[in-house]
Amino acid sequence: MIAVLRGFLWLTGVWLAGETLVVLLDLPVSAGVVGMLLMTALLMLRIGRFDDIAAAGQPLIGLLAMLIMPGVVGVFFVADDFAGQWLAVAVSLVVGTLASVLTTLLLMRRCMPAEPGTDATPGSRS
Amino acid sequence: MSDALMAVREALLATPLSTIALTLAAYLAALWAVERLGRPSWCPAVLLAAVLVAATLWGLSIDVADYRRGADWLMLLLGPATVALGVPLYQQLPHIRALWKPLALSLPPAAALASCYSLALAWALGASPEVLASLAPKSVTAPIALGIVEGLGGSVPLLMGGLLLTGVMATLAVSLLAPALGIRDHRILGFALGVNGHAIGTVRAFELSPAAGAFASLGMSLTGILTALCLPLAWRLLGL
Numbered sequence: 001m002i003a004v005l006r007g008f009l010w011l012t013g014v015w016l017a018g019e020t021l022v023v024l025l026d027l028p029v030s031a032g033v034v035g036m037l038l039m040t041a042l043l044m045l046r047i048g049r050f051d052d053i054a055a056a057g058q059p060l061i062g063l064l065a066m067l068i069m070p071g072v073v074g075v076f077f078v079a080d081d082f083a084g085q086w087l088a089v090a091v092s093l094v095v096g097t098l099a100s101v102l103t104t105l106l107l108m109r110r111c112m113p114a115e116p117g118t119d120a121t122p123g124s125r126s
Numbered sequence: 127m128s129d130a131l132m133a134v135r136e137a138l139l140a141t142p143l144s145t146i147a148l149t150l151a152a153y154l155a156a157l158w159a160v161e162r163l164g165r166p167s168w169c170p171a172v173l174l175a176a177v178l179v180a181a182t183l184w185g186l187s188i189d190v191a192d193y194r195r196g197a198d199w200l201m202l203l204l205g206p207a208t209v210a211l212g213v214p215l216y217q218q219l220p221h222i223r224a225l226w227k228p229l230a231l232s233l234p235p236a237a238a239l240a241s242c243y244s245l246a247l248a249w250a251l252g253a254s255p256e257v258l259a260s261l262a263p264k265s266v267t268a269p270i271a272l273g274i275v276e277g278l279g280g281s282v283p284l285l286m287g288g289l290l291l292t293g294v295m296a297t298l299a300v301s302l303l304a305p306a307l308g309i310r311d312h313r314i315l316g317f318a319l320g321v322n323g324h325a326i327g328t329v330r331a332f333e334l335s336p337a338a339g340a341f342a343s344l345g346m347s348l349t350g351i352l353t354a355l356c357l358p359l360a361w362r363l364l365g366l
Contacts, residue, residue: 011206012205014212015206065325067201071283072172072290076180077180082284085254
């Protein structure tokens with residue numbers, strides 16, 4: 001339990017450091033993103049106990065869906081604010097996502113080297 | 127009698143704990159229901175939970191602004207939770223090192239197009255600048271996308287709806303298009319799910335295989351970082 005507290009203090013401290021950088025350098029990025037990159041850098045430099053940070057971080061990541069859920073609730077109450085634009089929203093999301101998935105799949109098939117193992121790649125010409 | 131009830135209602139609305147209880151209850155109920163339905167990919171638990179909360183607010187005629195004020199206490203945890211995403215990113219570093227070349231070639235266009243296709247379509251269909259700003263980070267994982275949208279001046283509720291629809295569509299698209307293209311490499315499937323379908327796609331990828339899941343979370347983190355760094359700059363340059 002103390003490990004979780006220590007890890008949570010790390011996460012909070014790193015977020016605060018991110019916020020400090022955002023304000024000082026006038027970055028157009030959120031404090032969370034800067035904090036995430038800082039956290040990765042700190043772990044690469046072996047600063048901070050990985051076990052503590054993971055003990056606090058894993059449950060938080062598991063709860064991400066619940067933490068964003070209150071934000072989703074709002075969409076049911078803004079229907080009037082965007083009247084007349086819902087078709088544009090729906091078409092752009094549905095068609096745009098189909099197109100971008102297609103592009104990603106084609107790009108990756110182009111760029112990705114064949115799998116090292118024997119794992120199901122009957123189409124690969126070695 | 128009704129005065130007393132009104133006093134109770136006032137008191138309960140004044141504390142964020144009632145919002146937190148409602149949110150937790152709705153989320154747990156949604157998890158249970160989705161499990162019962164066999165985890166359909168078109169209906170993530172978040173969507174169902176949000177519907178439950180919205181129905182409750184509507185039924186008790188509670189102002190959504192009151193709910194949001196209480197929910198801010200929960201959403202405060204998004205900050206440290208976003209920082210915590212650095213942990214899986216750190217764990218993915220060996221993958222990134224081994225495959226940096228194909229990743230460097232395919233990620234930037236994939237992440238940029240994920241945003242551009244939808245923006246172009248929405249713009250062509252006459253969406254307002256606020257709507258465009260809300261849809262721009264639609265393929266980015268929610269905690270990062272929230273930060274981006276605040277900077278761009280978009281609408282948070284619209285963004286969240288867009289994120290949900292995008293995640294569900296990306297999952298459907300991968301399961302429809304990949305067999306048609308003859309792609310069975312789980313690394314590619316996972317990556318496509320993570321880049322386009324953020325957390326919802328990543329959950330689906332973990333159901334395919336651990337390898338797909340690892341590549342999905344890699345694709346999700348990298349897309350999030352790249353979009354968070356580039357989109358606000360692009361927005362500034364375009365003068366939107």
